[in-house]
Amino acid sequence: MTGSSSHPLLGVIANPVSARDIRRIVANAGNLQITDRVNIVLRVLQAARAAGVARALLMPDRGGIRALLERHLRRGDDSLPAVEWLGFEPSSSVEDSFTATRRLQAAGAAAIVVLGGDGTHRAVVRELVREPRSNGAALPIAGLSTGTNNAFPEMREPTITGLAAGLFAAGRIGAGEALAPNKLLEVLIHPRDGGAVRRDIAIVDVVITHDRSVGARALWKTGSLAAAYLAFAEPEAIGLSSIGGLLQPVGRRERGGLAVQLAADPLHTLLTLHAPIAPGLVLPVPVANWQRLAADEPVTVLQRAGTVALDGERELAFETGDRVTVTLREDAFFTIDVARCMAAAARDGLLRSPSPGAAAQAPVPPR
Numbered sequence: 001m002t003g004s005s006s007h008p009l010l011g012v013i014a015n016p017v018s019a020r021d022i023r024r025i026v027a028n029a030g031n032l033q034i035t036d037r038v039n040i041v042l043r044v045l046q047a048a049r050a051a052g053v054a055r056a057l058l059m060p061d062r063g064g065i066r067a068l069l070e071r072h073l074r075r076g077d078d079s080l081p082a083v084e085w086l087g088f089e090p091s092s093s094v095e096d097s098f099t100a101t102r103r104l105q106a107a108g109a110a111a112i113v114v115l116g117g118d119g120t121h122r123a124v125v126r127e128l129v130r131e132p133r134s135n136g137a138a139l140p141i142a143g144l145s146t147g148t149n150n151a152f153p154e155m156r157e158p159t160i161t162g163l164a165a166g167l168f169a170a171g172r173i174g175a176g177e178a179l180a181p182n183k184l185l186e187v188l189i190h191p192r193d194g195g196a197v198r199r200d201i202a203i204v205d206v207v208i209t210h211d212r213s214v215g216a217r218a219l220w221k222t223g224s225l226a227a228a229y230l231a232f233a234e235p236e237a238i239g240l241s242s243i244g245g246l247l248q249p250v251g252r253r254e255r256g257g258l259a260v261q262l263a264a265d266p267l268h269t270l271l272t273l274h275a276p277i278a279p280g281l282v283l284p285v286p287v288a289n290w291q292r293l294a295a296d297e298p299v300t301v302l303q304r305a306g307t308v309a310l311d312g313e314r315e316l317a318f319e320t321g322d323r324v325t326v327t328l329r330e331d332a333f334f335t336i337d338v339a340r341c342m343a344a345a346a347r348d349g350l351l352r353s354p355s356p357g358a359a360a361q362a363p364v365p366p367r
Contacts, residue, residue, distance in 0.1 A: 008053045008170040010081070011109035013100050013124060014041055015116035015146070016063025017092070032146050034064040037115060040144060041069060042080070044113050044162035049081045050351075051166025056081045057107055059100035060090045094123050101127035104139070110169035111140050111336060113161065117147015118239065118311040122203050125184065125333050129201065140168070140179050142336035151204045151237045152311070156338060163351075164341035173344050180340075181331040183231040183257065187308055188298075192321030202310040205230050205241045206326050210264075211307045214314045222262075222275075222283045226303045229293065229326045230258040239312055242275045247290050257293035257328045261302070262286060298325040 014037055032040075045056050060066055066085065073083060086103045090096045097116075101124050104112055114124050121143050128139060142165040143153030154161075168178040185206045189198040206229040207219060219225075219240065232252035233244030244250065244258040263269040263286040273285045293299065301324035308316040308324065318324050345351050 007055065008166070009055045009057060009107065009109050010045075010048050010053045010165060010169045011100075011104035011107070011112040012041060012044065012056060012058045013097055013104075013112055013114050013116075013120070014059065014061070014065050015097065015120040016061045016065045034068060037146060038065055038068045038072070040115060040146065040158045041065065042072065043158040044144070044165070045081060045083065046079045047159045047162030048113075048166030048169070049079060051163050052170030052172060053081045053166045056083050057104060057109060058083065058085055059096060060085045060088065061096065062090050062092050094119075097123035098127045109139065110171075111142060111165050113142045113144065113165050114153070115144045115146045116153070117145065117150050118152045118204055119313055120147060121152050122201070122311045125203050126201050128333055129184070138334065140175075140334040140336050142338065151234070151239045151241045154338070160342060161336070161338055163345070164338040165336050167341055167345060167350060168336055172350055173341055175334075177344055178336060178341050179334040180253065180337040182252065182333050182335055183295075183328060183330050184332040185229055185231050185257070186327045186329055187310070187316070188325045188327070189308070189316060189318050190323040190325075192319065192323075198316060200308075200310060200315060203231060204239070204311050205244075205309075207240050207309040207312075208301050208303045208324075209307045209309060209314065210303070211314065212305060212317065214307055214317055219309045219312055219314055220278050220281065222277060222285045225262045225285070226264070226306060227262060227301065228260040229299065229328075230260070231328060233258050238276050238279060240277065240309075242277070243273060243285055243287075244290065246273055246275055247287065248292075250292075255330065256295065258290060259293050259299060259326075260290040261288040263288040293328045295328045295330045298327045300325050 086100055088099050114121050142161050144158055145153040145155050167173045185202045187200050208227040209224045211224050228243055230241050230244040233241050233250045235245040235249050237245050244260055250258050268288045269286040271287050273287050274282050275285050276282050305320045307314045
């Protein structure tokens with residue numbers, strides 16, 4: 001698995017409506033405007049072009065990103081690669097991310113830069129790993145944080161992400177150095193009537209709630225939580241994974257995950273944790289117990305009925321008699337390791353060019 005050096009193609013999936021759920025109302029968080037998102041895309045593309053990317057293929061949208069970007073392109077900009085749009089009519093729903101991911105795979109993109117929060121990144125990964133044992137997960141992503149809860153995508157200057165993704169896509173850094181494996185959580189719901197098994201995934205956290213319906217998808221009320229299963233849990237994270245991160249941190253590159261059982265009453269409460277559930281929102285969480293998760297070992301959910309939230313949003317309801325399992329999968333998909341790519345660029349001089357007329361000589365080390 002390497003980037004293509006003949007006609008380097010970079011995919012971009014930019015969600016125009018990430019960070020607009022109810023958590024922006026109940027917490028003191030900001031919201032990126034469309035012009036800000038377009039500026040991020042431009043910085044990514046300019047950097048990717050400098051790294052050797054010749055073409056960029058973007059997801060269309062109705063939220064204004066395409067319109068503003070095309071206005072910019074009409075003025076002319078030689079610093080950008082050739083910009084093209086995937087050929088489908090956007091629906092302004094998560095289906096756009098699914099469709100764009102499939103189309104980018106088919107088009108031969110070397111990598112996908114994703115702008116959004118945990119939910120947008122999950123949608124892309126879900127499509128990449130949709131078919132068991134498929135090679136779709138071999139297509140790496142580079143995440144940029146523009147959503148509400150951003151435990152998965154890194155907070156990083158888009159120019160640097162664009163450089164790293166571009167160096168890989170152009171074949172200037174090999175996969176062994178450029179890419180990092182990631183964990184995910186697989187959820188299976190076996191219906192009590194023996195019907196078809198429902199399957200879904202999360203890339204950060206699976207949370208079981210007492211709620212009997214999906215309702216408003218965004219999850220922020222801690223009183224409804226029953227359990228949390230975490231692929232990784234970092235103490236500096238925002239969102240539901242912060243519960244585990246403040247109990248027993250688990251790194252995203254570390255083997256194993258974490259399972260946390262939350263208490264329904266004071267009798268079963270071992271401790272109360274004050275966790276940053278959303279930007280500006282620190283709430284008490286009653287904890288009953290926690291333990292490490294091992295890979296490839298299904299864990300049966302104890303809650304008899306409720307909903308399953310995936311990366312902060314309720315997605316699946318289950319009833320009494322249904323059997324719900326959560327399984328940690330390691331090395332499930334790949335991301336661009338931006339820090340390692342930039343270290344390789346410095347070590348190998350990938351962004352250097354000799355000055356015309358300058359004598360070719362090795363630098364003299366300082367004494």
